[in-house]
Amino acid sequence: MVGIPRGLLFYRFYWLWKTFLEELGVEVRVSPPTNKAIIRRGLTYGVEEICFPVKVFLGHVMAIQDEVDFLFLPRMVSFHRREYTCPKILGLPDLVRNLFGISSERIITGEVNMRDTGIWGWRQGFLEMGRRFTRQEGKIMRALKRAEEAHKRYREKLKTGILPEHLIDRREEVVPKEKKVLLLGHTYLISDSYINMNIVQKIHTLGYGVVTQDMVDEQRVRKYLSLLQKPSFWTISNEIMGTALLYLKERDPRLKGYIHLVSFECGPDSLVGEVIERWIKRESETLPYLRLEIDEHTGEAGLLTRLEAFVDMMEWRDAHLESNLSSSLAP
Amino acid sequence: MRATFPHLLHLDVALGILYPTLGIEIVPPPPLTRKTIEIGVKLAPQNACFPLKVTLGNFVESIEKGADTLFMAGGVGPCRFGYYGQIQRLILEDLGYKVQFILLDHPRYGIRSFVQALRTMTGGKISPARIVRATALAWKVLRFTETIEAKRRALRCLVERKDALDRVVEGTLTRLRWVESVTALEEIIRSTEEALRALPLVREEGEVLKVGIVGEVYVAQEKRINFDVERLLGDLGVYVHNSVSTVEYILHTLPFTRSREKEETWRLARPYLQRFVGGEGIDSVGSAIRYAQWGFDGVVHLYPFTCMPEIVAKGILTQVSKDYDLPILHLAIDEHAGEAGLITRVEAFVDVLERRKKTRRKSEVGRAWTYS
Ligand code: SF4
Ligand code: SF4
Numbered sequence: 139m140v141g142i143p144r145g146l147l148f149y150r151f152y153w154l155w156k157t158f159l160e161e162l163g164v165e166v167r168v169s170p171p172t173n174k175a176i177i178r179r180g181l182t183y184g185v186e187e188i189c190f191p192v193k194v195f196l197g198h199v200m201a202i203q204d205e206v207d208f209l210f211l212p213r214m215v216s217f218h219r220r221e222y223t224c225p226k227i228l229g230l231p232d233l234v235r236n237l238f239g240i241s242s243e244r245i246i247t248g249e250v251n252m253r254d255t256g257i258w259g260w261r262q263g264f265l266e267m268g269r270r271f272t273r274q275e276g277k278i279m280r281a282l283k284r285a286e287e288a289h290k291r292y293r294e295k296l297k298t299g300i301l302p303e304h305l306i307d308r309r310e311e312v313v314p315k316e317k318k319v320l321l322l323g324h325t326y327l328i329s330d331s332y333i334n335m336n337i338v339q340k341i342h343t344l345g346y347g348v349v350t351q352d353m354v355d356e357q358r359v360r361k362y363l364s365l366l367q368k369p370s371f372w373t374i375s376n377e378i379m380g381t382a383l384l385y386l387k388e389r390d391p392r393l394k395g396y397i398h399l400v401s402f403e404c405g406p407d408s409l410v411g412e413v414i415e416r417w418i419k420r421e422s423e424t425l426p427y428l429r430l431e432i433d434e435h436t437g438e439a440g441l442l443t444r445l446e447a448f449v450d451m452m453e454w455r456d457a458h459l460e461s462n463l464s465s466s467l468a469p
Numbered sequence: 470m471r472a473t474f475p476h477l478l479h480l481d482v483a484l485g486i487l488y489p490t491l492g493i494e495i496v497p498p499p500p501l502t503r504k505t506i507e508i509g510v511k512l513a514p515q516n517a518c519f520p521l522k523v524t525l526g527n528f529v530e531s532i533e534k535g536a537d538t539l540f541m542a543g544g545v546g547p548c549r550f551g552y553y554g555q556i557q558r559l560i561l562e563d564l565g566y567k568v569q570f571i572l573l574d575h576p577r578y579g580i581r582s583f584v585q586a587l588r589t590m591t592g593g594k595i596s597p598a599r600i601v602r603a604t605a606l607a608w609k610v611l612r613f614t615e616t617i618e619a620k621r622r623a624l625r626c627l628v629e630r631k632d633a634l635d636r637v638v639e640g641t642l643t644r645l646r647w648v649e650s651v652t653a654l655e656e657i658i659r660s661t662e663e664a665l666r667a668l669p670l671v672r673e674e675g676e677v678l679k680v681g682i683v684g685e686v687y688v689a690q691e692k693r694i695n696f697d698v699e700r701l702l703g704d705l706g707v708y709v710h711n712s713v714s715t716v717e718y719i720l721h722t723l724p725f726t727r728s729r730e731k732e733e734t735w736r737l738a739r740p741y742l743q744r745f746v747g748g749e750g751i752d753s754v755g756s757a758i759r760y761a762q763w764g765f766d767g768v769v770h771l772y773p774f775t776c777m778p779e780i781v782a783k784g785i786l787t788q789v790s791k792d793y794d795l796p797i798l799h800l801a802i803d804e805h806a807g808e809a810g811l812i813t814r815v816e817a818f819v820d821v822l823e824r825r826k827k828t829r830r831k832s833e834v835g836r837a838w839t840y841s
Contacts, residue, residue: 185784187775187801213744222547225747229781232742236788249744368555368572371546405549405777408516409556416559 139165140246141206144172145195146227147214149302149325154289155210158264161281162271166210169202171307172332176201181434183237189403190433191326192226192233194333199234209234210246212267216253217260218373224406246270296352301338302329312338315347318392319452320385322351322378322414323399324407327432334399335438337430337445344449346394351381358384366413375406382414386421394452396427403433424459426451470494470569473531474540475524476501477715478690479614482645487607491595496536498527501693505530510804512560519773519803520687521553523694528557532566543572548747548778609654610645612716617641620665622711625703626677629669637664674708678822681760682711683753684771685779688802689713695771696808698800698815702769705819710765712756713749734759741785750778754785761793766822768795769815774803796821 140159159166172194180197211231216222231247234240250263268278295305302325304311327334328350338348363369363380370376385393400407411429418427428448473496474484481497488495509526528539544551554572561568621638628634641661648654680702688695690713702709720726738755745751757768772779783799790797798818
């Protein structure tokens with residue numbers, strides 16, 4: 139049996155990985171949704187100072203490692219040409235191995251790297267991992283093809299406004315709302331409702347639906363990204379920035395504000411947040427922007443207070459601007 | 470055009486030679502002080518890594534001295550460094566500074582922008598031969614600034630008079646700023662070596678504790694922000710070696726100039742960390758192992774707080790430390806790091822090394838005695 143820790147890129151590639159392994163005849167087990175014990179372990183046995191999402195991931199590794207024969211830890215170096223994932227994700231299999239003393243034999247890994255070689259580098263990674271189970275390359279490639287199809291379907295479903303965790307755990311979906319906020323951030327923050335204290339639900343209760351970068355057409359996101367003099371080299375960060383720019387340029391009257399979930403120790407977030415905020419200012423955007431840090435110290439009460447204040451601001455602005463508009467339109 | 474660039478230890482000495490020969494008027498960055506750090510911290514994103522903040526402080530101070538063109542190295546990831554220039558540009562533009570940013574991107578990925586940057590630099594008026602000559606001299610000077618710092622950190626615990634050592638080194642660094650030819654440089658090298666040889670020693674290399682430094686390229690070298698840990702160690706009687714070097718860093722950007730030593734470092738790291746993770750993460754792991762093999766007593770790991778590659782390295786070094794029985798002191802540096810706390814930790818670390826060395830010696834003596 140092969141275990142997949144529920145964390146980091148899991149939320150992006152769950153269907154791809156799972157289908158790939160199952161097509162190779164492997165039984166897959168995913169660690170349970172994040173809970174208190176998982177976080178506690180991640181905090182105790184992880185590396186001090188490392189970002190919260192990696193700590194959570196390490197907690198998931200601990201939660202599942204004794205129940206499975208192998209851990210599935212693909213080294214997702216890059217899944218977009220000329221771009222990278224973050225350094226911590228690059229070193230993830232090594233981190234797990236050294237921190238928990240897990241032997242290399244028990245770790246299924248392979249370098250998936252599209253940065254320079256595109257699809258070739260992608261396939262090489264999966265071939266390497268597939269070879270742990272079969273010698274027939276044809277079989278591996280077929281499994282990968284199926285997996286890619288499943289991944290595509292998954293990504294398409296996300297476009298309809300569903301969050302990864304709702305799809306993965308078949309949880310109840312939230313009904314769409316007329317007014318929306320743009321919820322930006324790494325999917326592992328947005329889609330782990332335990333660590334983000336159910337933020338989507340909270341926003342919903344306050345009367346707003348959410349749009350995330352995963353719900354927007356990638357091509358359009360990329361188009362707007364090119365407005366930057368130099369985009370970053372992190373795929374997810376680029377998607378976040380591109381989405382923010384898209385909504386800055388193409389107004390959507392239903393969109394009332396931006397909420398950006400970040401981690402304190404996250405390298406990419408620290409710079410990307412700055413770019414977005416400065417662009418908002420430069421475009422003299424009047425929609426409010428809220429940056430929320432999600433980590434082990436985030437308190438539920440504090441989070442709610444900040445959300446409520448933010449909603450008040452959006453509403454005030456709406457009413458204010460609307461009356462302004464109507465008065466200026468009056469003869 | 471009045472150009473400037475950020476500090477990195479003695480990089481300003483080399484660039485101060487290079488740019489004027491290329492016909493570029495420069496505004497040397499004012500000395501890096503508390504003030505520089507304060508400026509950078511105030512303007513930069515709160516959670517950005519420390520080198521971004523300090524170099525931003527350099528830029529602002531230089532601009533206030535009249536600089537209008539900023540040189541900054543670029544990059545293609547995966548680490549934040551490659552994005553520093555963009556962020557700094559946004560910040561400076563929003564402050565209303567009218568400056569030109571010249572980003573020296575990695576030539577392998579942006580040969581056009583690289584060549585263009587060089588063109589803009591020289592205004593296209595300087596002959597290629599002259600560019601080559603000037604670059605070669607600046608390069609040699611940079612190398613020598615590193616050699617002489619290496620000598621200083623190695624000799625500090627051995628010499629009778631530490632102030633005499635500092636005088637030689639500082640004197641040479643000042644003279645290097647005025648070097649105009651390779652012959653003159655060679656003369657400086659010769660006389661410096663002579664002066665260093667003349668310093669009376671009171672201890673021998675074999676009897677002192679040895680500590681190696683690993684870490685991120687900026688913080689591990691820039692003594693003005695790492696509280697001069699090397700000096701502190703030297704004053705505590707420790708022989709210091711630093712594995713981090715700007716020369717190596719530059720050489721490493723091109724595949725065909727990589728040094729054998731660097732390749733070896735990566736090879737050593739492989740059993741623990743299989744690939745490059747940005748910055749100096751893999752170098753930190755490999756160099757620590759090398760220090761263990763050299764029989765060093767301990768390693769000091771210097772990095773900016775929240776530095777991504779170094780945190781990966783830190784997680785992995787825990788295992789290296791166990792496997793090689795090598796004590797490692799991790800020091801995260803940022804604007805909140807306090808000097809007093811750092812000194813206490815370094816002293817405590819040296820104490821531990823001292824005690825380990827003594828017990829080891831005793832057990833060796835004991836063994837020898839039983840055998841006889
Ligand atoms: S992108 Fe940020 S949050 Fe994600 S692993 Fe890297 S540092 Fe952590
Ligand atoms: S190596 Fe560290 S300090 Fe340098 S850019 Fe990367 S995260 Fe920042």
